[in-house]
Amino acid sequence: MVAGAGGMVGRAVLEHCTAQGDEVSAHDHSSLDIADEKAVSSVIDGERPQVIINCAAWTDVDGCETDRVRAFEANAKGPENLAKSARRVQAGLVTISTDYVFDGAKDGFYTQRDDPNPTSVYGASKLEGERLAQAACARTVVVRTGWIFGSGGRNFLSRVIELSLHNEHLKAISDAWGTPTYAADLARRLRQLAELDLPGIYHVVNSGDGASYEEFAREALKSAGREKAMIESVRSDSLRRPAPRPRNSRLRCLVSEAIGLERLPDWRLALKEFAEKAGTIA
């Protein structure tokens, strides 16, 4: 069962699992609000899935900053509701979290040995979701990821391409770093982790050294054949957004390395693959 199936990652998971021949029950926000405990119980008791992959979240980072209640309902209570029901029907649960659980003060890559310390309401609500889900169901797999690009949904990459197509001025932050992640690669790994059924916290991102938003934007425009688009390099503090973001949120997964999971492709290759597949962004 996929919750949040209408979002960018939800769609990628649905596409991948269906292609693998899985019998998938997909719920978007309109068919299942994960913050509604009764609705979650009723759907899960009725369907009795083997595994639940939770891709639902309120991902508007600035919106969360001004509506804490809604953020915690969707991002903390939601995963807990799914976990309680998963436990009752003995299903596995894979739930997605974020690199924004870290404060960004560290240089280098964040691993499972680093203590989370979110600086935004979004990050705090997602961290609470991790904890509540793990407490409610021992079979919970938490997958932290970051800087996702793919089809559908509004993300940094789609915005960059859209602005460049309209010859609009592009501003990209040069002093914040993360690990870009292709939704299709993430979907593959989510299914693999569901099959593995080894509870814990995983960091799932494409490999490579990570990037600043500016590097990510330049590479994206190159893949889309629009390298001539003008990019103005700006500093994070010039944007005055309601929610603080980590300066560095690059991730590395000690667990995947220890158990020998293959690294996901370099994000630059993944970006090329996405551009070729999408066709439209060129």
Ligand SMILES: NC(=O)c1ccc[n+]([C@@H]2O[C@H](COP(=O)([O-])OP(=O)(O)OC[C@H]3O[C@@H](n4cnc5c(N)ncnc54)[C@H](OP(=O)(O)O)[C@@H]3O)[C@@H](O)[C@H]2O)c1
């Ligand atoms: N995008 C990134 O760069 C990024 C980075 C790190 C982690 N993540 C995590 O990755 C996961 C997938 O995110 P995404 O990028 O696919 O975001 P997305 O495109 O915004 O998808 C999230 C989906 O969840 C739905 N949703 C929101 N509240 C819900 C609720 N209470 N019940 C059921 N569905 C609800 C949304 O529906 P509506 O739009 O109709 O409300 C939306 O379709 C999330 O856990 C997110 O926190 C994303």
